[in-house]
Structure formats: C-alpha cells, structure tokens
Amino acid sequence: MEKRIFDNPADPSLDRVDGRVKVTGKATYSAEYAVPNLAHAVLVTSTIAKGVITGIDAEKANSAPGVLAVISHLNAPKVPGWGSAAQPAERAPIGTSFRVFYDHFVYFDGQPVAMVVADTHERAVYAASLLKITYQSEKHRTHFEANVQQAIVPLNVQRNKTSPFADYDRGEKGQVEAHIEAEYTIPTQHHQPMEPHAIVAVWEAEDKLTVYDKNQGVKSAQGQLAQAFKIPRENVRVIAKYIGGAFGSGIRVWPHTIAAVLAAKHVGRPVKLVLGREQMFTSVGYRPYTVQKLTIGASKNGKLTSITHEGIGQTSAYEEHLERTILASRSLYACPHVSTRYRLLSLDVNTPTWMRGPGDATGMFALESAMDEMAFALNIDPLDFRIKNYAELDQERNLPWSAKSLKECYVLGAEKFGWKNRKLEPKSMQKDGVLVGYGMASSLYGFHRHPSKARAVMQADGSVIVQSATMDIGPGTGTAMTRIAAKVLGIHAKMVRFDLGDSALPDAPGQNGSSTIPSVGSAVHDVCVALRDRLIEMAFEMPGFATKEKSQVVVRNGQVLASMADTNGVSFGDILKHHHRNELEISAESKSGPERDQYSMYSFGCHFVEVEVSPFTGEVHVTRVVTCADVGTIINYKTARSQSIGGIVGGIGMALMEESAMDHRYGRYVTSDFSSYHIPVHADIPPIEVYYIDKPDVHVNPIGSKGLGEIAIVGVAAAVANAVFHATGKRIRQLPITPDKLI
C-alpha cells in the first residue's frame, strides 16, 4: 500500500475546525442573522392539488395587528427574469421552473400561494390563519401505479439523443441458464434536514440584494437570483456559512427563497422566512417515487450473461427531474449484455430533486437486491457471486478504471464483519428466539470534479487564510481544506483559517455529487503549492539562500529549509518581512484535464449488515454494520468516518422507515412531521465500523481523493433488505421494510 499522505498514526486526524462554535451554540445558521428592522414572513400553501385560485380574501389578515403585507400573485412585485404572465394565463409547459406568485394556477398541494409579512412571527402566523383562499379544483393525478401507463421517454432525452438516459443496449444475450425477474419500488422520501430551510432577505439598494439562505451552493444561488431579478451577479451576495444539513434539499433555489426576496422588496424591509416542518414536504424537493424492473440472466456457474434494468421515476407536471437510477447496471459488473430503459411519469406533485446518492441509492437498491436474488437462485454466496462478476474495466465506456479497489473492500469488509460465519440458507440463523440475517451490497458513485478557484493569503505572522466559495452542509469541508493547506505549506493546522459559504469568495461548485474534496480540495492544494513555491522563490532572493540547491528545499514548521536535514531555516514571516510585505496573496484555479477521457472514474465501496428480526412482530433491528470504501486518499479520517456512518444511518432510514405517504383523494401528504415521517433515532442505530483502502487515485486530481458522501448511502438499503431476506426468507421489494410486510 502506498504511503498514507494525510492520515496516519504520526499525524492523526484534526478535530473539526468549527467544533467549538458548534458545541457552544455560536455557529450562525441562516435564520439567525440579526438584521435591523427585520420583518417576519409566513408562507401560506395551497389546499388543492390542481386547479386555479379564484379568490384571496386578505381583508381580515391585512387589518390584523402588525401586518405589513399579504402577498400573492395578485400583488407580488414582478420577477423580471420571468416576464409577464400570459393573458389569458396558461399552464406552464413542462420544463418551466415553478414561478411563485406568478399566476393563479395550482400545480400541487402545498404549493406556496401567498405570504403574510408582519412585524413579529406570532402576528404573521395569526394573520395567515385569517386568510381566505378559494379555489376551483380540477381532477388531479398523484397516484403513481394508477397512472404509470402514461410514463414517457423524458422530453429531455427525446430532444437529446446523446443523453445518458437514452435507451441503452449492449452486446448479445448469452446463454441464460438461470434468471430472475423482479420489480422494486421506492416510495417518495424526503431529506428533512434538522434545520428547516430558512432565509433572511435584505435589499441593500434597488438593485443590490443580500440573502442569508440555506442552500448548498452560494455561487449557483447567486447566479439564479441575479438572473431572476435581472441584476448584475456581483450585486447579489449569498451567505451560508453554517448549514444544518441538507442532503440535496439545498441544491436549487426553491420558490420560498424567491418569495422571501419578493416580500422584502414589497415591504421595503428585510424579511425572514423559516419553513415549518410540514412545509418541508412540498416547498423543497425529495427523492422521487420510483419503480424498477430488473431481469438478470446468468450461467449455472455464476457468470452474468444479461442485465435488463428499467426505471420509471416520478416528476412534476411542470418540470422533468432525471437521475442516475438505471446507470449503475451498465458498469458495476462484467456482463456481456446490458439493456436499460428510463421513463418519467408526470404527476400533480412538486418537482423532486437530488437526495443523497441521487439515482444510485435508488437504482442500487434494485440492482443489489436483484444480484442477491440471483445468487440465491444459483445457490451461490452473494459475495462470491459479485467477485465472480467483478468488472476489471468499465464496459459501458470501454475504458480502464482510474483506480478500483472494490475487491480489496470486499475482502476487508468480509473479514471485519465475519461474513464467513454466514450460513447460505435463509432463515437458518437464530439467536435468543430472533431470526438473524447477514446481507451485503456494493456501492459506487461517479467521480465529479468541477473547475474551482481558491485564494491563499499568507499573513505577516506566518498564518494563512484560504478562501473559496465552497460549502459545508456537515461533512467538515473547512476541516479537510485546513488539513490540505497545512500539509502542503508545512504549517500547523492552527495557523490556517479556511473561509467558505460566501458568494464574494473565489468561485467554487456547490456541495453536491460528492464533488467538494475532488474539486475544491484540488484548488486548495494547487493554491497552497503556488504559495509555497512563491515563498521559496522569495527565500532564494534573501542573503544566505541564493547559494543553496533549489531541488533540496523543503518547507516545515512554517519555515523554508535548505534541505531535509536543515534545522535552521527562514520563517515565512521573516520572508515577508524581508520583502517588506504585510501579506502575500496567491489565487489559483484547478480543473480536470484529458484524463477524463482516458479513464472511467468512480468511488467504490461495500456494506455488510446484520439484522435481527422478531418472528412474532416482524420488527427489524440492524445490530451491526461494517462499511468499507475506496475513495482514494482519505484527507481526514475522523470526519470521513462520520460521513460514512451518516450514510449508513440514512440508508437504514431509507430501508426500514422512510416513506412520504400521500392521501390520493386530496393529493396531499399525510406524513407532515417527524411523528409520521420516521427517520432513525439513537435507539435504531448500532455501532458502525468504517474502513478505507486509503490508496491515492493518481489519475483523478493532485490529491488523489474521490468523493465519499454518496457512496456512504448507496447500496445500504439493499444490504439491509438482503439481510432481512437472509433472516426471514422473505424478499421485500417495496421500501420501507416495515413489520406489516414481514408478518
């Protein structure tokens, strides 16, 4: 194994750099910015799933104490980027982002239709209760199965024949000696981060906007707001330094954000809006309801001969949301014949969005369940079956992997878990009267590296400020970046300050698609290398250094040293002082090169899960988890491990409890809070063991590190379902695996 460059016993993990502010309650989240003269807004949402608003009686609300405005499509300021509503108004064609307070149409239940702004939150809530909104309903369609015949090839694909979601067929079907065919269903699931989405919107001037908004990309939010309000990009500032979880819910600028900005314009005061927990089901997106059909063929000796993967995902009536559902089946295993089909079903619901492990968490539940079914049909150990069909190259693109240590993950995970103790026969293991099952699944997620910029400013005291408009929704971005900077510059982590979450900082992608470390980590690396090299050059302009051999020079403990053996170098501070500089600033941009076309790049991993199932109540308890990942270099083991654990916890929720259930008579979610939408609690989660291969992928970027956030959850639901099958002999193909399905 290569040398562990970042995390080893001699140089252990950093504690979270923002740990202290978070445990003392001093971290400032979006709703907590103390802006003078702040007004409070409450969102009012539709109570029908489809139709038109026929009237808004705001008289009582307007005359309630403290009310500053009741805003709706009748009186909202125009959003210049949207143009004027057609007269007579027409329903938005598919492909139109929802335009809040634009016209009288209702596209889904829970749609924002009005907003009450008052001087206090309590007054706004009370006044909102006085609002009388009348509708003319139309027949809505929200039931997936009842309407599934109307699923179509996405318009996006129809218009773009090279779309990855186009129908895909590879190779010839070999001899099929055994086959399985099964249908898997994932219900709508919601991110539900602990912090509800919130915004404080401040118009600093007629054409100058500052928002403190919960989102996952300050730069993309800045762009979207500038476009909507037709003001220069640099006049919009988006600040999101602390984000109370998001998991994908903050990738887009949602209608409520625009609504708050409109309200601030309308009342001429800064406005704060915090979504109620129930509004978190329809004001932001969700993991879409998806039905998948898998057909797998194999030879008797356990070689795959054919995989057919069809997926139908739910979307809204006004926008298409596509995700990777069927894509993993093309590349994860070696298989001569692969076909995939992807369809979308438009319903009268709000648009879904990416949720942790988008598409792959969904698709891999189906693929990895089906692989388990196939292994069972062949009477082969499910892990052996996967190893027999290990893909040594990416057959989809016919390219070598940039790096793939999935086999090492399998071996390491199996050993740590004690997979060898698994009896092949389902329902064959018991303990104290409960059924015990072992299940496993693979994980993968594509590598994403986006162009990123970073700035590093060396201070007179030798400390450095590194900045980039990246985000931290929880994984510990600042900690990892601090580690990279400290490592490259040869200084203690305490001498580094990393700034993020502000659109005024150098360009960086949003935090999504496991792209932060690969993209921004590379930029931070590159800018610190440039800063280090500049400091070395400046040292060589100093007396005593000019005669030294440049190739021998190292930086260590905040000094430039003539060689590794040198103990008496020149400190960074002295270099600046000698050159009469108070600070030294360097900027850099980092992006992918031609390697993207030469290699297929993925993160890989696998999960091993033990469950106990009560034979009487059907209650499932996950009792042990071992997860192993190959994501290249681990930058900071402590925070990486937490991210892996978090993915497992999310996957357990996905597998066993999460379901946004709808009453289709009204097209309305009946799960509207944490008492009805269940997420894992302390008592649901056992100890979780995390292992990494920690070997740099030298082809992907200068730090050799790939994304971790998504593969942490991808496959977990299948591993749980496979363990439940092993415990009970019952194959549950419809998540969540609730007791009623097992008894």
Add this chain to the structure above:
Amino acid sequence: MANDHPDDQKDDMHDPAHEDRRFFLKQSVAFAGLSLAAPHWPLAGTDPDDVPIGNAEKVKLSLTINGAKKRLTVDPRMTLLDVLRENLGLNGTKKGCDFGQCGACTVHVNGQRTLSCLTFAVMQHSRKVETVESLAKGKVLHPLQEAFIKHDGFQCGYCTPGQLMSAVSCIREGQAGSAQEVREYMSGNLCRCGAYPNIVDAILEVKSKGLKV
C-alpha cells in the same frame, strides 16, 4: 397558572407599580389560550373571528436565563424557544420542528430537560432556564462539549445544542449506564447527519470518567 409559582418575591416587574401582577398574568394567559386556540381549534360557542388580541399581546414576566434574571415583555403566543432566539439573541437553542418531535430545542427548566418549542414563555415565569450557552465556563468547555468534539458527535451541528442539553440530563438522571441505555434515553433527540454512534461514545466517555456534568 400563576398559582404554580410562589409569589413571595418582591414584585419589581411593573412600572407604574399599581398593577396586580397575579391578576395581570392570569388574565393574559387566559387570553393567550384563546387567541392561540381559535384559529385552528375553535372553542365551542366561540366565534373564531372574535378573538381577543390587542393589549393581550404584551405580557410581562421574568425568567432566570443562564443565571441572569431577565424581565421581559412578550407576546403570550411566544414559545420559550422563540423568546430565547428572537428576543434574547440566544440562537444556540435550535428550532427543528416546532412540534416537540426532534429535540433540537432542548433546554433545562429548573434543571429538567424541556422542549422549549412546546412551552409558552409565560408558562415558565419565575423559573430558571439553562441553554447550551450556559455549558462552557468562559473559555473552558463543558466535559460533554469536549467529548463531542473529540468523538466528532456531530456534522452539521444543528441538533448539537439539543443533544448536549439532553446528554447532560441523561447522565444526571442516571440513564447513561450502558450504550443501550444512552441510546434509549437520547432517542428524543434526532440527528439527520447520523452522528448517533459518536454521540453515544461521547456520553459514555464522560460518564465513565465520572466527570461532573
């Protein structure tokens, strides 16, 4: 309501001092109950449009917050959580659900862990409220704060203040005897990032070291 609290301390809340605080509180709390209930659950025989508001929006009360006595004038519809966050700038206590289901708003009232979103501020008159801001003494962190950092018992940090306040109680209540017990008695505090195993490790370490919480 007001009878719950001993009224023997000098009433220094009002200026001018002619008001009868006991009467004032009784009346206001009654109004608060009406004005809150009316929009959603109309009382039998009550016209929901005929709700007393106006001067009932201001109630005076005192709370001891993190050791300091505060005299406040609040809208009786304000939860303790909103008073902490909106009126006192104590944003450490988080609003996660406003329904008492997530634990992010956990504070201590007279030493008991309490969901501050489920209690009106006026109901806590004269009581002692402690928030996450009270845990550290100056620059010295509370042992549980140290342990949360050491064990990485959080990611986004939003549930963390509530987890910490519950963790303090969990140990004080004698419910931190084993990992299983900690998991059971911490289950009212949700964490969507999934830091649960690390939180349990942090609590067990503080408990096993016998550190004062």
